[in-house]
Structures are given as C-alpha cells and as structure tokens.
Amino acid sequence: MPELQRLRRDHAAALLAFERENRAYFAQTIPDRGDDYFAGFDARHAELLAAQEAGLDHFHLIVDSDGEVLGRVNLVAVTTDGTAELGYRIAERATRRGLATSAVRQICVLAATAYGLTTLRAETTLDNAGSRAVLTRAGFVPTGEEVVLSGQPGLAYVRDLSDVREAAARETAAP
Template sequence: MHRLELLRPDHAPALLTFERENRAYFAASVPDRGDPYFSGFDARHAALLAEQAAGRDFFHVLANDAGEILGRVNLVDAADGEAELGYRIAQRAAGQGLATAAVREACHLAATEYGLTALRAVTTLDNTGSLTVLARTGFLPAGELLVDDRPGRRFTRDLRERTADPTP
C-alpha cells in the first residue's frame, strides 16, 4: 500500500535516502540537484517545512507501509488559486502507475484541502513517462518552451472543471 503524505520533519532520513539512491536516474530527465543539495540537506529540509508552514508550498512524499519513500509530489508557489506541480518517482517504482495515482491524489488535495483552482506543470518532450502522467491526470497542453535547452511543454489543469477526484 502506498500513501501520499504531507512532508514532515521525520521524513528527512528516508527522503535523503530516496534522493541519493535515485540521483543519477533523475538527472537523466531533469536537472541534477547538485552536491550542495545533499551536503546541506538538513537545512534545506527545514526551509521546505518553513515554506510549507507559510502556505506557499505543499510538499508530499509517496511512502509505502515500511516508510520507504518512493516518490515526491509537490505543489509550489501557490498564489491566486494556482500552483506549480512537480513530481518524481523512484527508478525501482517507475512504470507501476504510482506517479499517475499520486498526481491524481495531489490534484484532489489541491482542490479540496488547499483551496487551489488550477495547477501548472512543465516537462520535456522526451520525458514520455511524465507526458503520459500529465495526460492521464487531466492536464492540457498550454504552450512550448525550452527546459535546460531541451524542447518542453507547459500544461495546465483547471481543478474546477472536474472534481479533481483521485480515481480514474
């Protein structure tokens, strides 16, 4: 069983393990976080919790029953009823539908718990997994852009159009 949990202080050790174990995998499709992210992890984790407490961001982890973190789903820069969606799933958990389920749940939380009415997302055109997740969860293309010099696409999801129900 997997559950999406709002980021807490006690997630730090498992989250750091998740990020370290998947660093090379993530760097193949998104910019690497860099060594300072890992060396200053505790301070960064505390900063994320402070941003979340201020209501600007909603950071989530996707955890299994053993407490292992298999993914992250974040809603950042919340303002005027909108936020930016970002997510990543561990390499060993990819292709199992976890990203789709977690994004659906995050959309539901955004609409029902966080008072958001729309979400934005960006991915590169060569990230077929992310393109599939966004299509399956109701995001619509909203323009082209470059992401670190790679062709990409913007997406939007109006949370008022559907109930943002996490079920298919």
C-alpha cells in the first residue's frame, strides 16, 4: 500500500526517476520544469530540504512498497498566519486509483495537526477535471477567484482546516 512520506535526502534518486519518467505526462497539464531542473537536481533537492528544515515548506512523496515514487504532495509558501499553498502530482501509471484524493486528505490532517496550519490554498486549470474533483473530495471549495496558470484559465480553491483540527482533538480525547 502506498505511503505518504516526508521528503528526505535518501529520496533523491527515486524522486528524480519519477520526474524523468513522467515529464511528458506532466507537461500536458502544467509547465515543463525544463532541462535545468534535471541538470541541477541534486542542488535543488538540497534547497528543498533546507526550506523544509526552516519550516518554509513541507514536501511529501507517495511511495510504494518497493520505494518507487508514485506522486508528490507539497505545502509551500507557509505563512506565519498558518496558510500554505497545496500542490500535487501523480505518476501517469498511478492515476485514477484514488491516490491523489487519499494523499491530499492525509496532507490536510498533517497540515492541521503536525504543522499547525489553519488554511490551505490550491489552484488548478478549468480543463483539469481530475484535479478539480480531487480538491472537492478533499474539502476544498472554489473561492470564485479566477486565475491564469500557464496561460490557461483556472480557479483558486481554499480549505479551512478547523474541522480537521477538531476531529483530531476528538480522536485524541476519546478513551
């Protein structure tokens, strides 16, 4: 069963393989990372870990039992008022299995309980029905704000995490 893991230094090789294997697939819906991303991957990975250690971002991988990366779920631009931006991507071969919805739900719990966040924001293009469905199933609601992502029209979403914190508190208090 796939597991959500906080990004670590030893994930580098598997993460790079994931990004390379899915590059063309991801480029169909989001901007390509470009050749520089892959050429400077090790330095970029170290930068991500440093930002995570500083509490600026929280990076996670969805990893199968063989250690293969099936997806990423990230909370970036963490603010002092408890808000962060959610981003995620799932390997082409792992889509349509509920993996994204499960991981986004899990990250909402981590955001509220482990990271002390109160609100998550996300954006997706209008033509990405799968991503819109994942966000809706995970409790995100459209803000009504229209955005442009890579030249494509999109929508902004928000997720108040107060219900997640309350549920976690009830679970902790239960005998």
